[in-house]
Amino acid sequence: DVKVTQSSRYLVKRTGEKVFLECVQDMDHENMFWYRQDPGLGLRLIYFSYDVKMKEKGDIPEGYSVSREKKERFSLILESASTNQTSMYLCASSGQGVTGELFFGEGSRLTVL
Amino acid sequence: GQNIDQPTEMTATEGAIVQINCTYQTSGFNGLFWYQQHAGEAPTFLSYNVLDGLEEKGRFSSFLSRSKGYSYLLLKELQMKDSASYLCAVIDSNYQLIWGAGTKLIIKP
Numbered sequence: 001d002v003k004v005t006q007s008s009r010y011l012v013k014r015t016g017e018k019v020f021l022e023c024v025q026d027m028d029h030e031n032m033f034w035y036r037q038d039p040g041l042g043l044r045l046i047y048f049s050y051d052v053k054m055k056e057k058g059d060i061p062e063g064y065s066v067s068r069e070k071k072e073r074f075s076l077i078l079e080s081a082s083t084n085q086t087s088m089y090l091c092a093s094s095g096q097g098v099t100g101e102l103f104f105g106e107g108s109r110l111t112v113l
Numbered sequence: 114g115q116n117i118d119q120p121t122e123m124t125a126t127e128g129a130i131v132q133i134n135c136t137y138q139t140s141g142f143n144g145l146f147w148y149q150q151h152a153g154e155a156p157t158f159l160s161y162n163v164l165d166g167l168e169e170k171g172r173f174s175s176f177l178s179r180s181k182g183y184s185y186l187l188l189k190e191l192q193m194k195d196s197a198s199y200l201c202a203v204i205d206s207n208y209q210l211i212w213g214a215g216t217k218l219i220i221k222p
Binding site for chain 1: 117146148155158161204209210213215
C-alpha cells in the first residue's frame with residue numbers, strides 16, 4: 001500500500017519560532033510537493049522537487065524553504081513562523097510529475113500564535 | 114489570470130444522483146483531475162480526463178469538454194460515505210497544476 005507520511009498532524013508554535021515539517025514517501029517517487037490548504041482557496045503550491053537535492057519554487061514560496069537530501073524525504077521549513085502561516089500543510093508525491101496521480105499525506109495542521 | 118470555478122457546497126439525498134461542475138479558464142490544458150477529500154483526511158485520486166467525453170468508474174463518472182472549459186463529476190447511488198469535498202484541478206500549458214477551491218458535498222438520509 002502506497003504511503004506518504006507527515007511527521008506531525010497538529011502543531012502549535014509561537015511567532016518567530018523555526019518550524020520543521022517532515023514528509024516521507026515509500027513509493028520511490030521522484031517528485032514531491034508541499035501545498036498549503038486554506039478554507040475557500042484551492043491548494044496552493046509552496047515548493048516542489050523533481051529529484052534529490054533539487055527544489056523549485058511554487059506559487060507562494062515566501063517565508064518557506066525546503067530540503068531534499070534523500071529521495072524519500074522532503075522537508076518544509078518555516079524559518080520564522082508568522083500568524084499568517086497558520087494553515088493545513090499537505091505533502092504529496094508523484095511518480096510521473098504533475099500529470100501523474102498525486103499521493104497525499106494526511107496533512108499537518110499548524111497554528112502559529 | 115487562471116481560474117477554476119466549482120460550487121462551494123451542495124446537498125443531496127442518499128441513493129440519489131449528484132453532478133458537481135467545474136469550469137476552468139487556464140493558459141492551455143493538459144488534463145483535469147478530480148480528487149475526493151474527507152474532512153481531516155488526505156485528498157485521494159478519483160479520475161483523470163485529458164480527452165473529451167465520459168469516463169466511468171463504478172458509481173463515479175467524470176466528463177470533459179475542452180472546447181467549453183468544462184468538466185463534471187457524476188456520483189450515482191449516493192452513500193453517506195460520499196460526504197466529502199471534491200477538488201477539481203487542471204494542468205496548464207506549463208504543466209502547472211491549478212486547483213479549484215473544492216465543493217463540499219453533504220449527503221442527507
